Amino acid sequence: MIAEFQTYCRTMTHLTPEEIDQVCTLATPRTLQKNEDLLKQGQICRHKTFIIKGLLRSYGTAADGTEYILHFSPERSWTLDPESYHLLTATRFNITAIERTDVLQWNKEAFDRLLREIPALDRYSQLMVSKSNYIGRHRLFTTLSSTPEEKYDDFVRNNPGLLPRLPLHMIAAYLGMSLKTLTRIRHAQLHR
């Protein structure tokens, strides 16, 4: 698993080979089975997690039990509940494996130490937070302003690789529409 993460760091960050080794030394590998939880509502998020292989979803559950998905985390991305991680509060969200998933994890103490000791990691980490902020704004705007058809088209355009890996009910839970509405949209497109 470490080799994939080293490749990611070499291509995506400005860390030196020695700094990459230092980050790897504090990582713990973990494998999640399909449907296994990385984080459950009510727990405190105590790790930063990098996905080597597989796919996770972050989601919350409404009062009536319906699931709504905030985002998907495929290979070569990071996942955590930032609020719970930074403030040590119980999360209202869940993170669960959609497929068998290999990850690397760092606990907060270890990662904070790395951030203090490696300025390039701190800068990269800030960049990731900013990027997540931009993506969140666009997703909020699309969720507020688009028709169900536009939301689905937007999802297909921006996530072509994810589409065949997701059951339809999860795509519906991400787009905030019923499975029935999503099925109707897909059916209409096939006959267009």
Add this chain to the structure above:
Amino acid sequence: MIAEFQTYCRTMTHLTPEEIDQVCTLATPRTLQKNEDLLKQGQICRHKTFIIKGLLRSYGTAADGTEYILHFSPERSWTLDPESYHLLTATRFNITAIERTDVLQWNKEAFDRLLREIPALDRYSQLMVSKSNYIGRHRLFTTLSSTPEEKYDDFVRNNPGLLPRLPLHMIAAYLGMSLKTLTRIRHAQLHR
């Protein structure tokens, strides 16, 4: 204007009086009339803006011309388009004054210099970005998962001070519903 900002810094940050003076020296005061734009779609966001007095909204316009509001920025808060500001790209959003509004502004060059020279400002700034991230996640989840009635109740609960300052059509544009739906909800509540 500077006095209000100094009070904010003393109560909300760990900056020393000298550091607060240093930040103030590089600020430019500006007054926006009601309906005046701070930022328009297509422009590059070149300033961080702190609101001393008044109220702004950040919004985008859908293909059919309908306005959707991402957030409101009342006194003692910051506003900018983070993506446009950091990446120097044209924004797809607008920031406009709802009331006559007094602000302080820093251009990117000046603020970047302050961030390099004042570590406490850098930490505070990172905290603000994180907080905006948490708020964005909760807002996305509410937008995806709640009924129109729940969305309105949530807004009233979390923004009691804003309610009397906002025209109804802006509350509807924030909640992602038609003015007709919002009026129906408020009418039903009055008769509850």
